[in-house]
Amino acid sequence: KQEVTQIPAALSVPEGENLVLNCSFTDSAIYNLQWFRQDPGKGLTSLLLIQSSQREQTSGRLNASLDKSSGRSTLYIAASQPGDSATYLCAVYAGGTSYGKLTFGQGTILTVHP
Amino acid sequence: NAGVTQTPKFRILKIGQSMTLQCTQDMNHNYMYWYRQDPGMGLKLIYYSVGAGITDKGEVPNGYNVSRSTTEDFPLRLELAAPSQTSVYFCASSYSLAYNEQFFGPGTRLTVL
Numbered sequence: 179k180q181e182v183t184q185i186p187a188a189l190s191v192p193e194g195e196n197l198v199l200n201c202s203f204t205d206s207a208i209y210n211l212q213w214f215r216q217d218p219g220k221g222l223t224s225l226l227l228i229q230s231s232q233r234e235q236t237s238g239r240l241n242a243s244l245d246k247s248s249g250r251s252t253l254y255i256a257a258s259q260p261g262d263s264a265t266y267l268c269a270v271y272a273g274g275t276s277y278g279k280l281t282f283g284q285g286t287i288l289t290v291h292p
Numbered sequence: 293n294a295g296v297t298q299t300p301k302f303r304i305l306k307i308g309q310s311m312t313l314q315c316t317q318d319m320n321h322n323y324m325y326w327y328r329q330d331p332g333m334g335l336k337l338i339y340y341s342v343g344a345g346i347t348d349k350g351e352v353p354n355g356y357n358v359s360r361s362t363t364e365d366f367p368l369r370l371e372l373a374a375p376s377q378t379s380v381y382f383c384a385s386s387y388s389l390a391y392n393e394q395f396f397g398p399g400t401r402l403t404v405l
Contacts, residue, residue, distance in 0.1 A: 209392065212393065214396075222335075223396075224395060271392050277342065278342075278386060278394070279340065279351075281334075284332065284333055
């Protein structure tokens with residue numbers, strides 16, 4: 179059974195700092211991995227999707243990497259801003275007969291203070 | 293293009309009552325999903341649909357039912373609500389399984405007392 183773990187559970191940093199959020203998964207046979215942002219009381223916003231054949235994806239100040247063999251992904255946020263404060267979730271898709279099911283981690287709560 | 297919309301945003305039910313959570317997407321996606329999110333936890337799949345008229349169970353289907361009569365709509369029915377169903381419910385959709393970037397609605401916060 180696929181399990182997804184995110185470390186740390188919470189992170190508080192000063193504005194301007196570069197930071198890394200970690201995601202690990204137990205079964206490396208994934209089809210893709212998706213990073214989401216969730217603001218308090220809101221839905222999930224897709225940030226980046228990395229296909230299994232890719233090593234990384236970039237969007238603005240965000241860079242996500244994927245190492246399938248070690249079962250790890252990292253989300254790098256450059257020059258953090260208070261507006262980046264949110265919960266960040268990673269989710270993996272196993273493909274095949276898993277019918278689109280995403281397996282989620284518990285999330286990392288990020289606080290960026292001015 | 294509104295994406296995925298859900299109604300209601302909030303609802304309080306008494307034990308034993310029933311209700312339907314509505315979900316609509318305007319992206320012409322074939323694949324739709326219902327997840328629940330409990331406090332401090334990731335999301336768990338309740339039901340999914342691969343197209344109109346086709347639905348199947350996810351990880352935690354007990355106490356719920358779904359139907360999919362159109363591409364756009366995927367309602368979730370709660371029968372005989374129980375306190376264990378207190379959660380935030382998210383509907384999502386994707387264009388294909390091969391790519392499977394899922395887009396989520398804003399959620400429905402349900403409390404069962």
